[in-house]
Amino acid sequence: MAEEGAGRQLLSEAAAVEVLAYLVTAARTQIDEAAEYAPLRLMTAAQKLADSISADASAPVRALIAAIATMPVTAVPRSDRDAYVARVDEICVAAADCLLAVNPPDSPL
Amino acid sequence: MNTVLYEALRARRVTRNMTPEPVDSSHLDLVVQAARYAPNAGNRRLQTIVPVADQRMLQLLRQVSPGMVARPMAAVVICIDTARAVDFGFDPHAPGLFIDVGTAAATMLLAAQAVGLASCPVTSFSRAAVARLLALGPGQDPRLIICLGHAAADQPPAMDASHQPAHA
Numbered sequence: 001m002a003e004e005g006a007g008r009q010l011l012s013e014a015a016a017v018e019v020l021a022y023l024v025t026a027a028r029t030q031i032d033e034a035a036e037y038a039p040l041r042l043m044t045a046a047q048k049l050a051d052s053i054s055a056d057a058s059a060p061v062r063a064l065i066a067a068i069a070t071m072p073v074t075a076v077p078r079s080d081r082d083a084y085v086a087r088v089d090e091i092c093v094a095a096a097d098c099l100l101a102v103n104p105p106d107s108p109l
Numbered sequence: 110m111n112t113v114l115y116e117a118l119r120a121r122r123v124t125r126n127m128t129p130e131p132v133d134s135s136h137l138d139l140v141v142q143a144a145r146y147a148p149n150a151g152n153r154r155l156q157t158i159v160p161v162a163d164q165r166m167l168q169l170l171r172q173v174s175p176g177m178v179a180r181p182m183a184a185v186v187i188c189i190d191t192a193r194a195v196d197f198g199f200d201p202h203a204p205g206l207f208i209d210v211g212t213a214a215a216t217m218l219l220a221a222q223a224v225g226l227a228s229c230p231v232t233s234f235s236r237a238a239v240a241r242l243l244a245l246g247p248g249q250d251p252r253l254i255i256c257l258g259h260a261a262a263d264q265p266p267a268m269d270a271s272h273q274p275a276h277a
C-alpha cells in the first residue's frame with residue numbers, strides 16, 4: 001500500500017486532461033441543462049478523478065473514493081431530495097475525514 | 110395490430126453501460142440509413158448524419174460529452190445543416206429543425222433496437238468541442254449523439270420518472 005501524505009503524485013497528464021475537459025464542457029452544458037444536473041455533473045467529475053487516482057491512492061483516499069462511488073451515476077435531487085442531500089452530506093463528511101488523515105496536525109502548512 | 114413493432118418500442122430503454130463488443134459496420138450502416146425513413150418537415154432533410162466508428166474518436170467525443178455515461182463502440186452524430194437551412198429562409202433556431210433532429214433520433218433508436226444494438230441519445234455535450242473534434246464545417250451544428258453498443262448486464266438505475274407524460 002502506498003504511503004499517506006498530501007504531497008503524493010497520483011494523476012497522469014492524460015487523466016488530468018480528461019477531468020479538465022469534463023469540467024469545462026460541463027460548464028457549457030449546464031447553461032442549457034436543468035438545474036438538478038449541477039450536482040450530478042460535479043459528482044461525476046469527482047468520480048472521474050477518483051477512478052484515475054484509485055490505483056495508487058493511500059488508505060484514507062481510498063475510503064473517500066469508496067464513498068464517492070456509492071452515488072449512482074444517474075442520481076439527481078428529484079423525487080427524494082432529502083435522501084439525496086443526506087447521501088451527498090455523507091460523502092462530504094468522508095472528504096473531511098480524508099483531509100484530516102492526509103494533513104495530520106504536524107504536517108507543514 | 111403489429112405486436113412486434115409495438116413490443117420493440119416498448120422494450121427499447123437507454124443503455125448507459127456498454128460492453129467492449131464491437132459494433133458490426135453493417136449494423137451501423139442500417140442505423141444511419143434509417144434516418145431516411147424518419148418523417149421530416151417539408152422533406153427538406155436539413156440534417157446531416159455523421160457515423161463514428163473510430164475508437165479513438167469515440168473516446169475523445171466522450172471526454173467532451175458530460176452526458177455520455179456509456180463507453181459506446183459506435184456513435185451517430187445528428188447535425189443541423191444550418192447553412193442549407195438559411196438558404197431555405199429558415200432562422201437557424203427555428204423549432205422545426207430541432208423537431209426533425211428528434212424524429213431522426215427516434216427512428217434511429219428503433220433501428221438500433223431492430224439490429225440488436227443498445228443505444229442512448231445524448232444532448233449534454235459541448236457542441237463547439239464536438240464540431241472541432243469531428244472537423245465539421247461551419248454550417249454543421251451537432252445537436253444529438255446516439256451512442257451504440259451492446260448492453261452490459263449491470264445498468265445504472267434509470268433516471269427518476271417523476272411524472273408520466275400527460276394525456277388529454
Ligand SMILES: Cc1cc2nc3c(=O)[nH]c(=O)nc-3n(C[C@H](O)[C@H](O)[C@H](O)COP(=O)(O)O)c2cc1C
Nearest residue numbers: 121122123125176177178229230231232233267268
Ligand atoms: C433529447 C434527449 C436528450 C437526452 N440526453 C441524454 C444525455 O445527455 N445523457 C443520457 O444519459 N441520457 C440522455 N437522454 C436519455 C433520457 O434520459 C432517457 O430517454 C430517459 O431517462 C428515459 O429512459 P428510457 O429512454 O430508457 O425510457 C436523452 C433523451 C432525449 C430524448
